Amino acid sequence: MTRIKFDDQIFESENEETVLQTLLRNNVQMPYGCKTGACQCCLMRSIDNSPPAESQVGLKDTQQKQNYFLPCICKPENDMSVELPNTKNVWFESDVIEKRYLSENVILLKLKSKEPLAFFAGQFVNLRRHDGIIRSYSISNIHNAEHELEFHIRILPNGNFSRWVADELEIGMPLSFSHAQGSCHYVEGKLEQSLLLIGTGTGLAPLYGILQDALFHEHYGEIHLFHGSRDASGLYMENELTQLAQKYPNFYYTPCLTGDNLDFETYTKGRANQIAFDKFQKLNGWRVFLCGQPEMVLQSKRTAYLQGASLKEIYIDPFSS
Amino acid sequence: MTETTTNLSLFEQLGGEGAVDTAVDIFYRKVLADYRINRFFDGVNMDKQAAKQKAFLTMAFGGPNNYSGQDMRDGHARLVKMGLDDSHFDAVIENLAATLTELNVPAELIAQVAALAETTRKDVLGK
Incomplete structure (x- = not known):
């Protein structure tokens, strides 16, 4: 017999029950759809232990690492404390x-x-x-x-x-x-993989963090960062990034400007996402991070996918602008 | 067809869940690139959409599913208002068959998948 703790209540699961079944049987309001682990409507997070691996099938590696799982295909092995995503209100x-x-x-x-x-x-x-x-x-x-x-x-x-x-x-x-949220981050492993980082404006913030994380883990696949803005005043940290590109032979930094700027020795002319996708037309096997202006992010996600990147390996942060 | 394969279900012959994942990746890409139908996918959450495609393909592959005609009706009602009709449904089936051909699935199995997918037509088109 295992116990499921949810929202300060404890429910005992009956034999062979999934976590979703236990919660529904106890009249907990839960979002769900297919009940077979496909639609991911019922996504939850385990707060204490790692959930059974088979209940994480199909999730992004970033979600797996954060102990997200699908309660509809999770037969608990141990007691679990679980929560729905983004419901925590702790400061x-x-x-x-x-x-x-x-x-x-x-x-x-x-x-x-x-x-x-x-x-x-x-x-x-x-x-x-x-x-x-x-x-x-x-x-x-x-x-x-x-x-x-x-x-x-x-x-x-x-x-x-x-x-x-x-x-x-x-x-x-x-x-x-608040608690840190979101799935747009680096996960250690596949150190040989090529990474594509595209951002506009302060979308550079998460990308800079992801870059630091990848370099910290000695990622040795190529890392390409394209940072875009209208004019030069919208770009920042150019010195730090240029120095990093000099220090790490696998890191490439391309600042891009769409406005009329004369200094095209320093900057590439055009939209950061277009320049990146023109340069790398086959993205099979790449890990792609897209941050910044929401329209750019969503459009780029589609393009990255159509150019071969797997959806599970496209990470987006459309919040910053 | 050999004796060993005849005892297996369609889902097993196609390669089970792993095969669905591979097929979804190719299938959804084809659908998004198909100018006849891709406008119906504008502005949708791509991860959720891929998950739905997986549920659909699992059903069409004869795998374990909770297919509900009513869900399919509700889910496509908005698209029917946008003009979704038989020609678009045919295009989707065509992309599905092309996906399986690309994965070297024998024609006979493709026909079985297409027949299962075909059973959703009325619900999808709200007829």
């Missing part, structure tokens, strides 16, 4: 320890958490201001012993939150943040 406290301009309108904000953190670079968290205003930002650094989190904050002219970060937030001030 953590941090202090601002660094704030500096990466460009005219992008700020690097660094927070130090008061307790240890679990996250992957490229995931996003919600930041919450004292008055309750919440904004989502992607994490641009890899896990470190200091429990630090870094974000790229684009200052929008009428941005309630971003203007406050620019004008009022100071080093030493507290800021709350």
Whole structure:
């Protein structure tokens, strides 16, 4: 007999029952569809133990690593604590320890958490201001012993939150943040695989984190980063990225501009996604990361797939802009 | 056909779940690239759509499924309003057959898959 803990309640599973059956039998409201592990409507996450491997078939490797599973095909081997995705409402406290301009309108904000953190670079968290205003930002650094989190904050002219970060937030001030969420991150392994990273604007934040993570794990397949903007003021961290490209022979950095710019020795003219897909027309076996402007991300996902990338190996973060 | 294969179900002869995964990858790509029908897939969540394609192909391969005609009707009602008709359904079946041909599936098995897929026509088209 195994027990399923969900939403502060404990349910005992009857013999050979799936987790979904146990929950439904106990009148828990659950989203579900095919009940055979195909449609993934009932996706859940195990909070304590790794779920049985057969209940993770068909999920992205990033989801498997985060203990997501399909309750409709999960016959529990041990007691499990489970949750539905994105239902957690827990906040953590941090202090601002660094704030500096990466460009005219992008700020690097660094927070130090008061307790240890679990996250992957490229995931996003919600930041919450004292008055309750919440904004989502992607994490641009890899896990470190200091429990630090870094974000790229684009200052929008009428941005309630971003203007406050620019004008009022100071080093030493507290800021709350949520659990890290999202499946757009690097998973260790297949170190020989080619990686394609395409981003616009502060979509660079998750990509920079993913790049750091891949290099940290000594990924030796080619890593191609295309960062796009309209004009040069929209790009940032060019020096860091150029230096990384010099240091790591398998890393290539292509800054792209769509506006009329004369300096095409430094920049490639055109949209970052088009330049990337023209250059690499066969993406079979590649891992693709797409971040930034939502329309670009969704269009690029389709293109990457049509050019041969497997859907399971296309990771997107359409939240940042 | 040899004696050993006749005892196997259609799903087993096609290669089971692994074969479905391989087929979905090729099939969905063909559908998205097909100008006759790809407008019906504009703006859909591609991961969810691929999962639905998998459920559909599992059914068409004779595999374990919970096929519900009503779900199929509900799911396609919006597309029927957009003009989904027999010609589009035929195009999908054509892409399915082309996928299996590409995977070197014998013609006789392809005919069986097409026949199973054909059973969804009325529900898909809301007839």
